[in-house]
Amino acid sequence: MTDAIQALGSGGYASAESAARIWKAGLYAALAWAATAVVTVALPDVVPWGSAGLFAAITGAGAAILTVLAFSVSRLGKAGERIIYYGPWFIALGIWFLLWEVSTAKLGWLPKPFFSPPHGLLNVYVVDGPRLLVCILYTLRLWGLGFFSGIAVGFIAGVALGWSARVNYWGMPVLKLIGPVPATAWIPATFYFFPTTFAASIFIVALSAGIPVAILTASGVSSVNRAFYDVARTLGADNRYLVFKIAIPASLPHVFVGLFMALYYSFAVLVVAEMLGAKYGLGWYIQFQQAYSGYANVYATLIIMSVICAGIIKLLFVARDRLLGWQKGIL
Amino acid sequence: MALANEAVARPRSVSLDVHAVSHAYDLEGRVLDVLDGIELAVRPGEFVALLGPSGSGKSTLLRLAAGLERPRAGALLEDGQPITAPDPSRILVFQDPTLFPWRTVWWNVATGLEARGLLAKHRHRVDDALALVKLETFANAYPHQLSGGMAQRVAIARALVNDPQLLLLDEPFGKLDSLTRLSMQNELLSLWQKVGFTALLVTHDVEEALLLANRVIVFSDRPARIVAEIAVDKPHPRRRDDPELVELRRAVLATLGISADV
DSSP, X not given: OHHHHHHHHHHHHHHHHHHHSOOHHHHHHHHHXXXXXXXXXXXXXXXXXXXXXXXXXHHHHHHHHHHHHHHHGGGSHHHHHHHHHTHHHHHHHHHHHHHHHIIIIITOSSOTTTOOOXXXXXXXXXXXXXXXXXXXXXXXXXHHHHHHHHHHHHHHHHHHHHHOHHHHHHHHHHHHHHTTSOGGGGHXXXXXXXXXXXXXXXXXXXXXXXXXXXXXXXXXXXXXXXXXXXXXXXXXXXXXXXXXXXXHHHHHHHHHHHHHHHHHHHHHHHHHHXXXXXXXXXXXXXXXXXXXXOHHHHHHHHHHHHHHHHHHHHHHHHHHHHHTGGGTTTO | OGGGOOSSOOOSOOOXXXXXXXXXXXXXXXXXXXXEEEEEEEOTTOEEEEEXXXXXXXXXXXXXXXXXXXXXXXXXXXXXXXXXSOOTTEEEEOSSOOOOTTSOHHHHHHHHHHHTTOTTTOHHHHHHHHHHTTOGGGTXXXXXXXXXXXXXXXXXXXXXXXXXXXXXXXXXXTTSOHHHHHHHHHHHHHHHHHHOOEEEEEESOHHHHHHHOSEEEEEOSSSBOEEEEEEOOOOSSOOTTOHHHHHHHHHHHHXXXXXXXX
């Protein structure tokens, strides 16, 4: 008992002490970011890349913010705790920027056009920003149409496959044959069947997203504990109720695994799907820049794509946690 | 008793007649005989316990009575009407609570009413059923947050909310610890006395059967036949150490081929 009180007491002291102390990791990070800024403006580029001043301003501002945070972060409560948690990452980023600057623009060890310094990528956003923005919108339109139509059809097909023995008998072998074939292999056939290349592109993305959702939904529905159906039937449930209120909610954990796979697959085929006669889109932009050795533009676009993908995955996690909160303690 | 205040007064209980019922399962090409000419008449409001060795087909009889399966031979009648499909007037409570893990306690209990489209008008019956098993404060909890005994009480509330006239209980307390089991037996007894349904309880606990039931039916090994029928004419509440019950327990164990000195 006294031990517990002491432990509580010392815990309280520790947090009070750290509140008064400065955040050392923040200072180190500020130092690394400031060094990046200084190196970027003070040393000349081997080959001009542009936007060096802007990059120095951004990293310099980052260093200033980190310095302020180093003395004030303990007063920011919950947000402050998160910032402190990522302290080592801020240091690593600063050092990474510094090494990256030095090895590319300043010393030329990693030469143009195959490599680009960070301000080279920044320059892409500055110079080609409007066009990239249009490309992002085009890509999101293609991805959105393909992904959502794909998972909708995949989900319905999966429920039918998992629920009906007859649908399963005919559908499952076909799905198992089609499943491993890369979605891009269907490009020749889609060109024949779809009126526009845009529709064909949507179909490729939809196919890549739909198949994992269909397979996992089917396995989810067919692996639902039979006792749940017995209970529901004795309580007066009809088939409709069994499908919508028992089979589907019970299989949602499987469905979400399928959705995550669908997300990755659909992003992977997006670049290829945008090769099909597209005029805009991040995949098209990458292809186009690659042809002209615009590798800095390619890297800059890849960063945009991974940020978008990570953002959508984050959204999917939030959706899953909301829908599958009942799983806590089961997993 | 709010559950009883129905617009249309229904009889609270039904009779169950089991006529020459035999049943078998196909297991990897072999036919496994489970029930052999079971003949049983349960009167309305009666509490009957089915006792027998494990795997003797007691649960099968309950599944047949619930209408989840049709017997290979013979017939089961509810108030003289043949049982061909599940019906909310006969509810089966399983050994596992089998609560729907994605639904809160309230929605688990509401399942039967929702499935029959009665929920909008009868939401209060869900609250009443939860109050009946003393779980009204857990309405918004998820099944994984409940103890075994609480989960089984939710399962019983989920059955009772439908006003069953025949409650089929398949070793409902089999997986509970012994203290919880004792209190759940008392709760079931008081529910039966209050609500007045007909109860058919499958158990392998001789004491439980003698404490609760008006009549104890003893099954043989598979394929099951009825080997003994013991009327327990003691008023409730009964004491475990009642000399007459101790004597009956000895007799029942003897029919099961077990020495009473255990």
